[in-house]
Structures are given as structure tokens and as C-alpha cells.
Amino acid sequence: ANRILGKRGQFWQEDYFDRYIRDQPHFDATLEYINQNPVKAGLYRNPQDWPFRGTTTPEPSTTPRLSTTPGGPRASRPQKASDVSNLRKEYIRDGLKEDDAHPNPIEQFRKWFEEALAANLHEPNAMTLATASSGGKPSARVVLLKGFDERGFVFYTNYEGRKGRELKENSYCTLVFYWGELERQVRIEGRASRVSAEESDEYYRSRPRGSRLSAWASEQSRLVAGRGALEERLRGLEDEYEGREVPRPPFWGGYRAEPEAIEFWQGRENRLHDRLLYRSSGGGGWSIERLQP
Ligand SMILES: Cc1cc2nc3c(=O)[nH]c(=O)nc-3n(C[C@H](O)[C@H](O)[C@H](O)COP(=O)(O)O)c2cc1C
Structure with a gap:
């Protein structure tokens, strides 16, 4: 390139400086900067004439639009499971x-939870609940948050x-929300205790009838011969409670995790x-x- 241009010395600038494009005006300004480079270098008077131009000159009708969808310029989204190590996203x-x-x-949680609701996230009240046996063997699963206040975070x-x-x-447990x-992530550590029978009754009554019957039908976490056995049990319960209120099973109810750290x-x-x-x-007091990250 130096020979063609009749120049000497270093041609390419040392190193580079990368920045994330944050919004459409930033994108447009960057495009304009690139288009003006050959003009600034005195190679061409008009950016459109530059034959190695890889972008369009910004004109309202032809300006490329910056993609702002997730998986756009800020995310690497490989298609194969074997490429999982390349799956990363910049948080900005x-x-x-x-x-x-x-x-x-609790108020900080309320603010973030309301923002999660406003963002229309999929099941923003879904949280991972980690528990551990007395021997220290941990287990975790997703449950739904059904209420929270100064006393703690409730699930059923x-x-x-x-x-x-x-x-x-x-009784030690941890709750993790991932939005x-x-x-954002919120991690709540504390101890869980059962809510009062009245509180569980009130929530149980608010559930759809099918869910109330299923609470009776399931011996949660125990093995079952097949799905047929569960459905048969549910049909039996439908007959048993036909035309009657379904009471809350004594083995079903709420826990409140009282936080020690959030x-x-x-x-x-x-x-x-x-x-x-x-x-x-x-x-x-808190x-x-x-x-550190
Ligand atoms: C989005 C989602 C929400 C769930 N909500 C609850 C819930 O509120 N209560 C519950 O007992 N199980 C819920 N589950 C099922 C649990 O993850 C789990 O399978 C079940 O409670 C048995 O857990 P365990 O064997 O560790 O007791 C939910 C699962 C998912 C994926």
C-alpha cells in the first residue's frame, strides 16, 4: 500500500480500540466516521466514490438499522451445543x-421485581430454591414466589x-431469581418455616379447582408406576369431591423464607x-x- 501511495513508514495504526455500539445515534455516528476516513486521508473527495466502502453512506432511507434484539451485536449465539463455550453475552x-x-x-427487591414485571419477562416470580439435607447434600428446584414482605418470601x-x-x-435455604x-440476579439466604394454616388455606382457596385436586393426587417426589396411575387418582378425587369444596391437604402449604442476607x-x-x-x-436493620464480581 505504501508503494502505491508513495508513502513510507508504518501503514496500519498500532493496536485498536473497541467500543460497544449502544444505540442508533451512536451507530450512525460510527458509520459516518468510517465513511469519512478516506476523505480525511485525502484519498477521495466524496465518501460515496471510495471503491472499498463496506457500508452505505448515511441517508435516511438507506441507513442500516442497528439490531437491538437479544442475540444482536452484544451476544454470541452459537447454534450447536458443542459450541457452548462460545456462548457469551456482554452486560451493558x-x-x-x-x-x-x-x-x-425488601424495598430494593420490590423495585427490581416491579421492573421485572414491567419488562414482561416470562414468569418473573420463578425462583430456584436450594435446600440441603442434614448431612449437607444440596438439592435445588424452581418454585414460584407467591408473596413477600418484611417477614420474608413465600412459596407453596x-x-x-x-x-x-x-x-x-x-431449615436453611437459598432462593435465586435470574432475570x-x-x-440481574437476586440471591436470598435465610431460614424457611411453615406459614400459618390460615395463610395456606387462604392461598389454597385461590387456586383453580384442578390444582387443588392435584395437590391431593400427588405424593410429591415419590416414584409412581406410570402417568395413568396419577390420572386415575385424579379422576377418583373428582368423583369424591363432586359438588363439594376441596379442602387443603394437611401435607400441602406455604413456607416463608426469612432472609438473613440478600x-x-x-x-x-x-x-x-x-x-x-x-x-x-x-x-x-441492614x-x-x-x-467483588
Ligand atoms: C416454573 C416452575 C414453577 C414451579 N413452581 C412450583 C411451586 O410453586 N411449588 C412446587 O412445589 N413445585 C413447583 N415446581 C416444580 C418443582 O420445580 C419441583 O419439581 C417439585 O416441587 C418437586 O421438588 P422436590 O422433589 O425437590 O421437592 C415448579 C417448576 C417450574 C419449572
Whole structure:
């Protein structure tokens, strides 16, 4: 290139500087910068005449649109499971600063939960519940959050399934929410105890009749010979309770996980994420500390 141009010395600039394109104006400005490069170098007067132009000159009708869909320029989305190590995404949406965090983690959770609702996420109240046996063997599964306040986070389940058995042995549990589109995770650690019978009754009554009958039909987490056996049990219960109110099974109800620590995680650029950890200092007080990503 130097020979053709009659120049000497280094042709390409040393190194490079990469930046994420954040929005349409940023995209348009970058396009314009690239188009003006041959003009600035004195090679052509008009950017359109530059024969090696890889982009269109910005004109309202022809300007390429920046894709803002997930999996767009910020995400690497391989198609094969064997390429999983290449599946990564840069987190750039938001930050979480101590100054902006509510002093009370329940209120901070409310804010983020309302933002998850507003973002129309798929089942924003789905959370992973981790429990452990008395011997320390962990297990985890997804359950639905059905209420939260200063006292804790409530979910409903069968008291005799695996999680119920483990919580009886060891009341420590962890709840994890992952709101991917918002690049957020919330981790709640505490101890779970059963809600009152009245509270469980009230929620049970709000469930559809089919769900109420299924609560009776399932011995949660135990083996069953086949699906037919479960459906037969359900049909038997439908007959048994025909025209009658379905009472709550004594082995089914709610737990409230009372938090001791709540961590809010916000994904950030270059994996330098924000993590704020609230720890209960007793009597309703909370400390806030930052964790390294
Ligand atoms: C999105 C989603 C929501 C769920 N919600 C509940 C729930 O609220 N309560 C429940 O007992 N199981 C729920 N499950 C099923 C549990 O993940 C699990 O299979 C079941 O509770 C048995 O768990 P265990 O054997 O560890 O006790 C849900 C599963 C999914 C995928």
C-alpha cells in the first residue's frame, strides 16, 4: 500500500480500540466516521466514490438499522451445543450503586421485581430454591414466589416432597431469581418455616379447582408406576369431591423464607459486575457491602 501511495513508514495504526455500539445515534455516528476516513486521508473527495466502502453512506432511507434484539451485536449465539463455550453475552444495560440502592433490601427487591414485571419477562416470580439435607447434600428446584414482605418470601409446596423433608431436617435455604433480560440476579439466604394454616388455606382457596385436586393426587417426589396411575387418582378425587369444596391437604402449604442476607447482582461491562450484599444486623436493620464480581 505504501508503494502505491508513495508513502513510507508504518501503514496500519498500532493496536485498536473497541467500543460497544449502544444505540442508533451512536451507530450512525460510527458509520459516518468510517465513511469519512478516506476523505480525511485525502484519498477521495466524496465518501460515496471510495471503491472499498463496506457500508452505505448515511441517508435516511438507506441507513442500516442497528439490531437491538437479544442475540444482536452484544451476544454470541452459537447454534450447536458443542459450541457452548462460545456462548457469551456482554452486560451493558444498567449499574447498581450504593447511593441508588434502597437501605432496605425488601424495598430494593420490590423495585427490581416491579421492573421485572414491567419488562414482561416470562414468569418473573420463578425462583430456584436450594435446600440441603442434614448431612449437607444440596438439592435445588424452581418454585414460584407467591408473596413477600418484611417477614420474608413465600412459596407453596407439598410438605412431604424432597424439599419438604430437607427443610424439616435443615431449615436453611437459598432462593435465586435470574432475570436475564435485565441482566440481574437476586440471591436470598435465610431460614424457611411453615406459614400459618390460615395463610395456606387462604392461598389454597385461590387456586383453580384442578390444582387443588392435584395437590391431593400427588405424593410429591415419590416414584409412581406410570402417568395413568396419577390420572386415575385424579379422576377418583373428582368423583369424591363432586359438588363439594376441596379442602387443603394437611401435607400441602406455604413456607416463608426469612432472609438473613440478600445479594443484588447487576451484570456490567467486561464482567466487572456490581454486587451489593445486604446483611441483617437484627431488629430490622441492614448493612450494605459491595462484593467483588
Ligand atoms: C416454573 C416452575 C414453577 C414451579 N413452581 C412450583 C411451586 O410453586 N411449588 C412446587 O412445589 N413445585 C413447583 N415446581 C416444580 C418443582 O420445580 C419441583 O419439581 C417439585 O416441587 C418437586 O421438588 P422436590 O422433589 O425437590 O421437592 C415448579 C417448576 C417450574 C419449572
